[in-house]
Amino acid sequence: MNGEESTGLDFIRARIVRDGKTGKYDGRVHTRFPPEPNGYLHIGHAKSICLNFGIADEYNGLCNLRMDDTDPSKESMEYVEAIKRDVRWLGFDWGDRMYYASDYFDQLYEWAVKLIKKGKAYVDQLSEEEIREYRGTVTEPGRPSPYRDRSIEENLDLFERMKNGEFADGELVLRAKADLASPNMKMRDPLMYRIRHMSHYRTGDKWCIYPMYDFTHGQSDSIEKITHSICTLEFENNRELYDWFLDEIEIYHPQQIEFARLNLSHTVMSKRRLLELVEEGCVDGWDDPRMPTISGLRRRGYSPEAIRAFCDRIGVAKRESMVDIALLEHCLREDLNRRAMRVMAVLRPLKVVIENYPEDEVEMLDAVNNPESESAGSRKLPFSRVIYIEQEDFREYPPKKFFRLAPGREVRLKHGYFIKCEKAIRDEKSGEIIELRCTYDPKTKSGEAPAGRKVKGTLHWVSADHAVSAEVRLYDHLFTTPDPMSESGEEDHKKYLNPRSLEVLEGCMVEPSLSDARPGEYFQFLRQGYFCVDSRDSKPGALVFNRTVGLRDTWAKIEKAQQSKKG
């Protein structure tokens, strides 16, 4: 903006700064985010949204939201609404600039007529297969269709009759008369219009011919006076055509710039693949918390701030890349660590009786809500003779470096006392350990003078009488392999679906303060991870929590290393 050097900027921003200096668009910056409403937005779209809206913000420009809705067979209002909701949720505002390519159909039709009159477009009646054949290959030039040289009058007449519905689907198409010998396949007389007797979710039955992407996108940008039309790499070949249409129609000409789309490890990122997972029931829907969709991430417990921070950190460039999902998770933890209230929840309860604690006494202990944020305050936590701890926090035969509870060992209960394990009680039939007998040391109460000795471990716990039961859903990566698409054939990626991407735990015990947690509210379950109240299935009295992401787990690493050492 203010003439600073362009180093450190990504290549798109560098170019915008340059265009600003040369006055290419009178210093204007106007971008747009142009999804097709044929599916839900995913984290890859978030990258594009952050880029387009972000640039508009940074350079004092504007960013439009536009539905690229030229294919009536796939698009719907449901998707439009979902897209608007997701963009807004991410924190961006298109003001009064919500546009639809379908609003430009009349104008587009006129421009098509103009091209016909210029001798730059013709009505072809070759079949789909024939057109493919005539187009040639990457090494051989295309051949002209026998209909390529119809008279302008005949083209005009035929095109109008196409519009009027006098022909069946596929019978005729309108093609640009460009360059059949072009080494760029996109220039070999691309289709401009096809016949589809199908009603459109917005224009209804007004049209039975619909413009193709290439004959729509650039002109839509032009109508909206977009300066920089930012799109993904696969449209690089289309740029020549983008320019050609604008020049032939002789209208305002934005600059198309392409960048590499986001690929994220351990998931898939094409709308087609995601649709497939939804339709085949591999997941619960577009907003299944395992999906990389914006709605899935939202339901999983991701914050818009975390997603935006991620989009900033991955940068923008032209090389195809695969971002490690660990970076997304890092951005999430970084955000939630600052803001999430710490609470205690026991996922797999193990009963502990503190034998020397009075039968009916209940103490209300002070518990800090968030050590990262003093203003979060504190709450009271009930403590009593019978509590639950995590099953995995006890080992009868503790391995090396296991700092938790074991026979004869002492640990601290977070916000409470030291307890020492005196005895483990087994179920006679199963042999399973079902209860621990412990003693506590009254001199070790949290916040009071230290008893002069230390313990290595601190456990989370809940008071049995006061705990609230809840369902907890543990989510993990959707795919077991970083790049399911490349490590498999066309349809084989599904064999890498993670069978453990969802584990449902019932009968979890959470502290009483959680009983009135609201849908979407997020917490850190101490020592375990970040969790949010499921916005679809959780009800008062029947709480459901989703694990958004686990905490860094050093012990798990140590244990894994120990096990692999043993072979």
Add this chain to the structure above:
RNA sequence: UGGCGUGUCGUCCAGUGGCAGGACAGCUGACUCUGGAUCAGCCGACGGGGGUUCGAAUCCUCCCACGCCAACCA
């Protein structure tokens, strides 16, 4: 194969003729009433060959690899 595009630590991104840097991941250690967080440190890369230059990731050249394009999808 024709065209377009891209090659820098394991991963992502900087560096645009002058000591190759950051982030994530990994590994050490310090600290800790979360094995969290935080802090300190370590590991680690210019696709290859030739050339220009005092000096090349950067310029030239050849090669190699990868991606995209032969949809009436976008």
